[in-house]
Amino acid sequence: MSIETAIAALVPVLGERITRSKSDLDIHGRSEVHYPLTPPDAVAYPLTTAEVSEIAKICNAHDCPIIAWGTGTSLEGHSLAFRGGITVDFSRMNKVLQVNAEDMDVVVQPGLTRAELNEELRATGLFFPVDPGANASLGGMAGTRASGTTTVRYGTMRHNVMALEVVLADGRIIRTGSRARKTSSGYDLTGLFVGSEGTLGMITEMTLKLYGQPEAASAAICAFEDMDAAVQAVTETIQMGLPMARIEFVDADTAAAFNAYAGRDMAYKPHLMVEFHGSETSVAADVTSFGEIAQDHGGSGFEWATNPEDRTALWAMRHNGYYAILASRPGATAISTDLCVPISKLAQAVAETRADIAASIVAGPILGHVGDGNFHAILLIDPDNPAEMQAAKDLSARMMQRALDLGGTVTGEHGVGIGKMDYMQAEHGEAWAVMGDIKCSLDPNNIMNPGKLVRIGN
Amino acid sequence: MSIETAIAALVPVLGERITRSKSDLDIHGRSEVHYPLTPPDAVAYPLTTAEVSEIAKICNAHDCPIIAWGTGTSLEGHSLAFRGGITVDFSRMNKVLQVNAEDMDVVVQPGLTRAELNEELRATGLFFPVDPGANASLGGMAGTRASGTTTVRYGTMRHNVMALEVVLADGRIIRTGSRARKTSSGYDLTGLFVGSEGTLGMITEMTLKLYGQPEAASAAICAFEDMDAAVQAVTETIQMGLPMARIEFVDADTAAAFNAYAGRDMAYKPHLMVEFHGSETSVAADVTSFGEIAQDHGGSGFEWATNPEDRTALWAMRHNGYYAILASRPGATAISTDLCVPISKLAQAVAETRADIAASIVAGPILGHVGDGNFHAILLIDPDNPAEMQAAKDLSARMMQRALDLGGTVTGEHGVGIGKMDYMQAEHGEAWAVMGDIKCSLDPNNIMNPGKLVRIGN
Structure with missing residues (x-):
């Protein structure tokens, strides 16, 4: 063997x-x-x-x-x-190798988690912003091109990985990128490996962009009558150029799950959660402007959190959203979906998804990153009930087709793995074959995470 | 044949x-x-x-x-x-195909120039920010992963191309990316084609990110005693999180060329040119903060330009920098260099380059994008003088080695073409061979812009 x-x-x-x-x-x-x-x-x-x-x-x-x-x-x-x-x-490859505070970058090993990195950076006044919720390893985050709540301001892993050391399938060790802030020197191999899910090589070292810890930050949660109003408030905020650091939405079912899991008292309505970073003055101005826009669209029940403890509690609640939703049906497992559509199509995509779930036999609270057009329905199923599993898979398939029909993508931040393989052809057409060609040229024996992301041979 | x-x-x-x-x-x-x-x-x-x-x-x-x-x-x-x-x-493929104002994106053909695009967008309140100086075609800008004066705020073409239609060497037409703001759906082919300089395929359609035209903008120029002081002022500004839209430097020789070419009256000193975008309030606050930082580092002779005409004149002068420098030696041609280093190494890189040029037989004013660590020495040579050509090529080679020694790249924004081919092995090592493998997998007959960027066979 x-x-x-x-x-x-x-x-x-x-x-x-x-x-x-x-x-x-x-x-x-x-x-x-x-x-x-x-x-x-x-x-x-x-x-x-x-x-x-x-x-x-x-x-x-x-x-x-x-x-x-x-x-x-x-x-x-x-x-x-x-x-x-x-x-x-x-x-066990989880060291911070170099903190270049003056250049606002850091060199790390891939096993380090994002929380560990930020703990190490605490005294420097700098931080690494990408925040997928889970305390994932930075190598894994690069592998799936992770993003999360802060993407609207700081970008995804694609924007924040400057350079990599990668071991290829044949054992060759290459370096991609550099510590320079930009380059036009050849193909963007860093960008190719970010999001390649371990199918092209193994990341063994990473250079990441850092940002100054903001002088001030302010977060808030507020309720809206419907998703459409919430999305319109966000679109207007973006077009005005207000620099939101985070802008999340949760639907009424998710609010209910938060109430049960985190002891909150949220109305059974869609909510937005927002955060601004900047100077004391700029954050205060942004907060005022956002408040006015939200009110214009019927936003109500604002709660602002400016001290670190309240903000941490707010985002911990959001980060535990997946677990809060799981806990809303004891014993359930989940199929998570991850659509991302142009923001102008978000309200429609959520409304159609909401209706589709309501007509099915499974529950599926919805939450997501409204500033990016990315949302998740967490489809809750009894693992021993094949009818529910089938219903959830059917819903998921319809959701993905809907995202493609609206000009979007079947996965905004979770990646393909094995779960999204069946939708790659529909999303990419011939470009999926090109991904396969690239995979074959770098891993001709198909040993790197085979069976994921691209289809080679069988 | x-x-x-x-x-x-x-x-x-x-x-x-x-x-x-x-x-x-x-x-x-x-x-x-x-x-x-x-x-x-x-x-x-x-x-x-x-x-x-x-x-x-x-x-x-x-x-x-x-x-x-x-x-x-x-x-x-x-x-x-x-x-x-x-x-x-x-x-002749230069149409705007779709303006999606609500989503702040636009679909265009590759022959459209950036100035034509911004002219078409004028009434929408949106603009496309990437600004390499020349009124280049957007397809060409994608091909070379262009950037320029606004990169410090808005990113390079890599950050602003969302999706492409590409014709491959064998005539297959593929689509990469989508109008969704982010995706984790497979390899980042968009990022692979951006910067591939026509060696992997031909771009036939592009989806680009747009931004809201800022409510207010303010630009300024000021002098410093030396480059070190200027770079320190910029580093401090970045670390404070002040959102500069542009931050450029020019050396004393470039200032002299501006004086002659654009009728200015600049001191024979290094200068910074800066611009802030935002609301009236935020720009005013940023201007004050920057002024304080600059003064701490000996900045003098501030001239602020807030009305559109003065700002246009200021940036036209900067954009014509290459021609102003060429005109400073009538009949000369140029070798342009394009180093990009970590910002903490920028003052050292410029100082060493300055000294190296001074000890040579050619002139070479220096200017660049200090917020990105990217600078150009424009080496002026008599095209009929082989000794000057050789001296310029030797200088250029030493500059590139210096950039690599300092952790940077030999080309920040111009690309490889044929001019930087000889330095690819030094910069990328085995990763250059990987680029060649990718090229061979997509263009096995090596018909797409052969002899550029990668070395295939001969």
């Missing part, structure tokens, strides 16, 4: 840092969504880029699948070993 | 829109820098994507090079026909 041969060849390289213990395999066979336990054949814990390169060389020689693993918080089965092989767990 | 066969086969497709007239060939054999006249064998003027696809199919079948042409303002010989073949001039 080629996988067995690869594992045997790796034992002299990694010693006890390659393991086949049941507990280790099981931990790396789980995800946060509905997939069944899908363990790899072994788990490797490299400490250095050289070791990662050795793993690739040996696996490439023996046609053994490699799955890169950060924290396992992806939502489309990205890090599950559907074809067996070796999961490469980067948790 | 395969090129002759391709041209003959294209006549029935394009009729009079494929030409071999000497004047047409000569126009497409020129560039703005020192390369000799290098005309193609024919020039094609397609009107539709379908025609571009036919051109590719026929040229691919006959191994005939294809060079995409926008306005010919590139600076590294990108659009010269060093291997002959057909130049595809996109000037």
Whole structure:
């Protein structure tokens, strides 16, 4: 067996840092969504880029699948070993290698999580803004081109990864990008690896952009009569150029889930959650302007949070949204959807989705990143009820087609993994084949996270 | 001859829109820098994507090079026909196809120039910010991943191209990206084609991000005693989070060239040129804050321009910088350099470059985009003096090595073309070979702008 041969060849390289213990395999066979336990054949814990390169060389020689693993918080089965092989767990490559405060960048290893990074940066006055909710590893966030609540102001991982060190399928170690703020020097390989979900290589080092911690910040939550009014308030705010740091929406069902999970007292209505960053003066001005726009569109029940504790509580509630929604139906598992459409189509997309869910047998609270046109319906299903699973999958399929019909994408920030594979052809047409050509040119044996994102051969 | 066969086969497709007239060939054999006249064998003027696809199919079948042409303002010989073949001039594919004001995006054909686009957008309250100086075509700007004076606030073409239609070497037409503001749906092909300099395919349609025209804008110029002080003022401004829309520097020699060319009265000192965009209130606050920072670092002789005419005059002077410098030595041609380094290394890079030029036999005023760490020395040479040409090439080579030693890139915004080919291996190492692998997978016959950016075979 080629996988067995690869594992045997790796034992002299990694010693006890390659393991086949049941507990280790099981931990790396789980995800946060509905997939069944899908363990790899072994788990490797490299400490250095050289070791990662050795793993690739040996696996490439023996046609053994490699799955890169950060924290396992992806939502489309990205890090599950559907074809067996070796999961490469980067948790021991988690150092901050260089803080360049003057240049506002940082060099890190991929196993570091975003919260760990920001903890290390606290004294510098700088922070890393990309915030997908989960305390994911930075390598994993790059792999899925993660974004989240702060994207409207600070961009996605695509905008904030300046340079990478990558180990290719054949063990070659390359560097992409540099610490310069921009470049026109050849193909944007950094951008190609960001979002490639471990299918083109393994990230072993990353240079990230940092930002100054804002002098002042102010967050608020307020209710609207319907989604349309909420979206119009946001569109107007963007067009006025008000620099929102975050602008999130939750529907009435999500508000109800927050009330139960976080002890809030929100009206059963759609809400917007907003945050501004800047100087004391600019934040105060932005808050006033936003308040006026929201009021024009029927916004009510404003609660502003300016001290750090209240803001943290507000965003913790939002970040726990997925768990609050899961808890609203004990014992349920979820299919998460991740549509992103042009903002002018957002209200329509949400309304049609809302109606579609209401007509189905499953529940599905909706929340999302309104400034980006990105939203999630969390479809709650009894894992032992095939009719519900089927209904949820059908809903999800219709939602994705709706996003494409409205000029959008089937995944704004979660990525493709295995869960969105069936919609790639519809979204990309011939361009999906081009992705396959690129994959084949960099990983001809198809060992890097095979079966995800692109379809090669079978 | 395969090129002759391709041209003959294209006549029935394009009729009079494929030409071999000497004047047409000569126009497409020129560039703005020192390369000799290098005309193609024919020039094609397609009107539709379908025609571009036919051109590719026929040229691919006959191994005939294809060079995409926008306005010919590139600076590294990108659009010269060093291997002959057909130049595809996109000037007749120059329509605005869709203005989506609510979503703040626009769909255009690649031959449209940035000034034409902004003229068409004037009534919408929106604008396209990327501003490389030259009134380049938007397709060409995407091809070279152009940026310029506004990058510090609005990003480069990489950040502002949302989606593309591309004709591949074999004539396949693909669409990359969408009008959604973000996506995690597969490899970032949009980002791969932006900056690929026509070596992977021809852009036939583009979706671009737009921004609200700022309610207020204020620009200023001020002098500093030395570059170090100027750079420190900029670094401090960035770290404070002041949102500069532009921040440019010019050295004393460039100031002298401005005086002669634009009738200014600038001191023989380094200068910063800055602009703020926002509301009346925020711009006023930013102006005050910047003034204080600049003064702390010895800034003097401030001139603020708040009305549109004065601001236009100021930036016209900056945009004509290249021509002002050329005019400072009548009859001279130029080698333009384009280093980009981490901002903390900028003062050192400029000082060392300044000293290196001073010790050489050529003149070379320096100007650049200090907020990005990007600067240009315009090396002025007598085209008939081989010693000067050699001295300039040697200087340029040392500058590029210096940029790499300081953690930067040999080209911040001009691109590789043929002029920077010799430095790609030094900058990218094995990653350059990976670029070649990608090129081979998309253009196996190497017909798309061959001899530029990557080295294939010979």
